[in-house]
Amino acid sequence: MPDGFSVDFSALDKLAADLGEVPKNAGENVRKATEVSARKVKDEWKSKLVGARSLGQANRAISYDLKGGRAIRGSQIEAEIGADLGGQGSLVGIVEYGSPTLSPRGYGLKALEDTSEDFQRGLEQAIEDAERKAGL
Numbered sequence: 001m002p003d004g005f006s007v008d009f010s011a012l013d014k015l016a017a018d019l020g021e022v023p024k025n026a027g028e029n030v031r032k033a034t035e036v037s038a039r040k041v042k043d044e045w046k047s048k049l050v051g052a053r054s055l056g057q058a059n060r061a062i063s064y065d066l067k068g069g070r071a072i073r074g075s076q077i078e079a080e081i082g083a084d085l086g087g088q089g090s091l092v093g094i095v096e097y098g099s100p101t102l103s104p105r106g107y108g109l110k111a112l113e114d115t116s117e118d119f120q121r122g123l124e125q126a127i128e129d130a131e132r133k134a135g136l
Helices: 010-049 088-097 107-133
Strands: 062-067 078-083
Touching: 010 062, 010 078, 010 107, 078 088, 078 107, 088 107
Parallel strands: none
Antiparallel strands: 062 078
């Protein structure tokens, strides 16, 4: 560079370092948001089946599994929500998707749709918290 001309990149370097912290800070809260939403879908779905005389205890067959790490970068966070296979879980599948003699009810899909905005808000909050923790 010519004499007498200098550029201070320290603020840009700090921003880059802070941005590097966001994924690490967000992972735990993204996982929490995913788990809370999965639980809400499960609970709403189960509530649609409670008291249905022909389904017995089928609502107890609905559960969720959470998989993935606490970091965003290099990991995947997912929730699988549905009926456990076999027994009463088979009844849930028939009610959800239908059969030749029963039209599909779509309770699980409706529960997912009903909770999607809350899940989105949870993810947005997770990112905002991570940015705040990184000093942004």
